[in-house]
Every structure is written in structure tokens, then in C-alpha cells.
Amino acid sequence: MKKTPIDKILIDPMSRFINKSTTGGVVLFLSAVVALILANSPLKEAYHHFWQHEFAIKFDSFVVSNNLHHWVNDGLMAIFFFVVGLELKREMIAGELSRPKKAILPLMAALGGMIFPAAIYLIFNHDSNAVGGWGIPMATDIAFALGILYLLGDKVPVSLKVFLTALAIADDLGAVLVIALFYTSDIDTNSLIAGGIFLLILLAANRLGVRAPVFYGIIGIGGLWMAFLFSGVHATIAGVLAAFTIPARTKVRDKKYVEKLRGFIDEYDNLEVRTTRLKTPQQQHVLEQVRIYSKAALTPLQRLEHSMHSLVSFFVMPVFALANAGVTFSGDFWSNITSSVSIGIILGLVVGKFIGVVAFTKLMTKLKIASLPSDLTWKHIYGVALLASIGFTMSLFITELAFKTNAEEYILEAKMGIFAASMIGGTLGYFILKGIKQNT
Numbered sequence: 001m002k003k004t005p006i007d008k009i010l011i012d013p014m015s016r017f018i019n020k021s022t023t024g025g026v027v028l029f030l031s032a033v034v035a036l037i038l039a040n041s042p043l044k045e046a047y048h049h050f051w052q053h054e055f056a057i058k059f060d061s062f063v064v065s066n067n068l069h070h071w072v073n074d075g076l077m078a079i080f081f082f083v084v085g086l087e088l089k090r091e092m093i094a095g096e097l098s099r100p101k102k103a104i105l106p107l108m109a110a111l112g113g114m115i116f117p118a119a120i121y122l123i124f125n126h127d128s129n130a131v132g133g134w135g136i137p138m139a140t141d142i143a144f145a146l147g148i149l150y151l152l153g154d155k156v157p158v159s160l161k162v163f164l165t166a167l168a169i170a171d172d173l174g175a176v177l178v179i180a181l182f183y184t185s186d187i188d189t190n191s192l193i194a195g196g197i198f199l200l201i202l203l204a205a206n207r208l209g210v211r212a213p214v215f216y217g218i219i220g221i222g223g224l225w226m227a228f229l230f231s232g233v234h235a236t237i238a239g240v241l242a243a244f245t246i247p248a249r250t251k252v253r254d255k256k257y258v259e260k261l262r263g264f265i266d267e268y269d270n271l272e273v274r275t276t277r278l279k280t281p282q283q284q285h286v287l288e289q290v291r292i293y294s295k296a297a298l299t300p301l302q303r304l305e306h307s308m309h310s311l312v313s314f315f316v317m318p319v320f321a322l323a324n325a326g327v328t329f330s331g332d333f334w335s336n337i338t339s340s341v342s343i344g345i346i347l348g349l350v351v352g353k354f355i356g357v358v359a360f361t362k363l364m365t366k367l368k369i370a371s372l373p374s375d376l377t378w379k380h381i382y383g384v385a386l387l388a389s390i391g392f393t394m395s396l397f398i399t400e401l402a403f404k405t406n407a408e409e410y411i412l413e414a415k416m417g418i419f420a421a422s423m424i425g426g427t428l429g430y431f432i433l434k435g436i437k438q439n440t
Contacts, residue, residue: 039326085243112360117352137348139394195227345417389425
């Protein structure tokens with residue numbers, strides 16, 4: 001296919017940039033840096049005020065009104081959790097979490113990496129008003145952690161990338177459960193029942209063979225998400241539940257698809273060809289049939305996950321970082337960074353994650369319940385355990401849930417702790433993993 005100058009100069013470089021595994025992490029990091037710069041510049045008042053602007057959805061007497069910060073955390077992040085749900089379902093059906101023998105090691109590593117950080121945080125804050133922040137150091141940021149791992153390229157085994165991916169996905173599942181069970185406000189039973197009805201409609205549609213993403217979008221957003229928004233259960237949980245209702249079956253079997261495609265190729269090859277660049281109606285018909293059958297050969301789950309990846313990586317998460325990472329450092333920097341909240345989070349993420357991931361992994365191997373892949377050493381596990389301490393996105397999100405009202409000081413201290421822990425864990429993990437190759 002002949003490429004135009006625009007393809008060579010603009011389109012191809014942008015495509016390569018977007019499709020790189022590290023790009024999402026880079027964009028997220030830059031967004032956080034921009035937010036920090038704005039929050040500590042002469043524009044800080046304008047920056048904070050911007051996220052307080054009200055935005056409303058109104059239909060006759062029905063009104064839903066919140067500030068932009070709230071819409072980002074309850075609305076846009078529901079899209080993020082929807083994609084997390086799609087990833088979880090895919091992994092459970094045919095990925096690293098599909099077979100108990102494959103899944104047990106990263107699952108237990110993730111469990112250890114949640115228990116120890118929460119325990120360490122509680123040691124420092126069990127008798128304070130900040131006790132509700134125990135869920136903050138439990139989270140791992142999959143985009144940042146994998147981004148750093150992929151920066152090492154072929155210096156780390158593929159099995160290590162698979163291990164960290166499975167660990168981070170299992171960690172996401174744990175975070176979703178923690179949010180659903182512990183970070184909810186007063187429950188509105190009627191709204192929750194309405195949400196349950198919409199969820200049943202989505203499940204029934206799946207069983208009946210409905211495959212149109214538009215249907216799941218209308219019922220999932222207009223019904224399930226809206227009901228959860230009023231129920232008291234955090235609305236982002238609706239994103240995960242909706243994702244689990246998306247069909248994971250193809251409409252056309254592989255064998256039939258291959259047969260049909262060969263027939264279409266033969267038919268297209270025998271059609272009369274115009275001398276102009278335009279296609280004949282017959283050619284258009286065959287090409288349309290190829291498109292329809294190719295679409296039917298993919299599962300709606302995989303199509304949605306693939307199509308929404310860029311939206312989440314290059315819009316949802318960067319906007320979330322811009323809205324939540326803007327910490328204005330005051331003159332009490334040292335007292336904030338050494339507060340019980342900040343120290344609990346730093347030690348919880350860096351020390352707790354390391355101990356939890358390594359200890360539970362060792363326990364599984366000692367008991368011979370699971371074994372390390374043959375190309376991994378314990379140094380690889382040490383490095384990954386430190387990368388798992390990068391809490392960023394999910395930790396910031398839980399911070400907003402844990403300290404909702406009259407807790408600006410706790411939010412500031414928590415965010416400082418998250419940034420510090422993510423920098424320490426990410427840097428140590430990177431250099432440990434980088435050094436393994438040099439020593440072998």
C-alpha cells in the first residue's frame with residue numbers, strides 16, 4: 001500500500017507512539033507533573049477553582065448536578081473501571097486467571113500485597129480520624145508499573161511481564177471489592193434494586209445473544225450507572241458489573257469464518273474491475289460482507305476492550321490525573337510528609353507491598369502449591385514487588401473516597417505519601433530489574 005507524505009510524517013509516527021506499551025504510563029506521568037506545576041504556580045487558584053465549576057444533566061424536573069471534579073471521579077472513572085472489568089473478564093476466561101494453577105501465584109501475591117500495606121497503615125493511624133485511609137496503600141497502578149517494566153524491554157523475561165500483569169489485574173479486582181464493600185455512603189435500597197433490575201436486563205440480553213454495544217451502553221449508562229449513582233454504592237462499580245455482562249462469544253466460528261473469507265476472496269477476484277479508482281457495486285457488496293463477517297468473528301468483549309483502550313489511556317486517566325494530582329505544597333511540607341497518614345502510606349506501599357508480594361509468593365512455592373516460571377529468579381520477584389508499590393491512579397481515587405468531607409489536610413498528606421512511595425518503589429524496582437541482566 002502506497003503511503004502519502006502525511007502518513008510518513010504524521011500518521012505513522014503517531015500510531016507507533018499510541019501503540020507503544022509505555023505510552024499510556026508516560027502520558028499519565030506527564031499529566032500528573034502538569035497538575036503539580038499548575039497547583040504550585042501563580043495559577044494555583046484558577047487551577048483549583050476550575051474543577052469546582054458545576055455541570056448538570058437536566059431533563060424536565062430531573063436534575064443531576066455536580067462539580068467537574070466529582071464528574072471526573074464518578075463519571076469518567078466509571079469508563080476506566082468498565083475497561084478494567086473487560087480485562088478481568090478476558091483474563092478469567094482465557095488469560096492468566098483462567099486456570100487455577102496459572103492464577104494462584106499472582107493471585108496470592110496480590111492478596112499479600114493488599115493485606116500488609118493495609119496493616120502497616122493501620123499501625124500508624126488506628127487511633128486517629130484518618131483510619132479510613134487503610135485502603136489507599138493497597139492499590140497498584142497497572143499503567144505505571146507495566147510502563148516501567150516495558151521500558152526495560154528484553155532485559156526482563158516475558159514471563160515476568162505476564163506475572164506483573166496478572167498480579168496488577170488481581171489487585172484491581174481486590175480494589176474494586178474494597179471500594180464496593182467499604183467505601184460506600186448510606187445505601188438507597190430503591191436505587192440499588194433498580195440497579196439490580198438493569199443488571200438482570202443486561203445479563204438476559206447476553207444470554208439471548210444481543211451483541212450491539214449501543215444496547216449495553218444505553219442500559220449500562222442510562223440505567224445501571226445512574227441507579228448506582230443514586231444508590232450510595234460507588235458508581236464506578238457499575239462500570240465493572242456492566243463489563244461482566246458484555247458477550248465473550250463469537251457469532252461466527254473460526255472454521256466457518258475462514259471458509260466464508262475464502263469464498264469472498266474468490267468472488268472478489270472474479271468480479272469485473274473498473275479502470276477508475278472507484279469500486280463497483282458488486283465489489284462494495286463483497287467488501288461489506290467481509291467487514292460484517294470479520295466483525296462477527298471477534299467477541300464484543302475484545303472489540304470493546306481494544307477500541308476503548310486509547311480513550312482510557314489518553315483521555316480518561318490523564319484527565320483524572322489533572323484533576324486529582326494537583327497538590328499545593330504549603331510551608332508545612334516536612335510536617336505533612338512525616339505525618340502518620342503520609343508515613344503509613346509510604347511504608348504501606350513500599351515496605352508492605354514488598355513484604356506481602358514476596359512473602360506470599362515464597363509461601364506458595366515452599367508449600368509446592370505453585371512454582372516460579374523457569375526463567376525467573378527471586379531477584380525478579382523483588383523488583384516486581386517494588387514496582388507494585390506504585391499506587392498512583394487507584395490510590396488517588398481511594399483517597400478521594402476515604403477522606404470525603406472536612407479532610408483537606410488528610411487528602412494533602414495522602415497524596416504526598418502516594419507520590420513519594422510511587423517514586424521510591426518505581427525507581428528501586430527499575431534499577432533492581434535492570435541490574436539482573438548485567439549480572440547474568
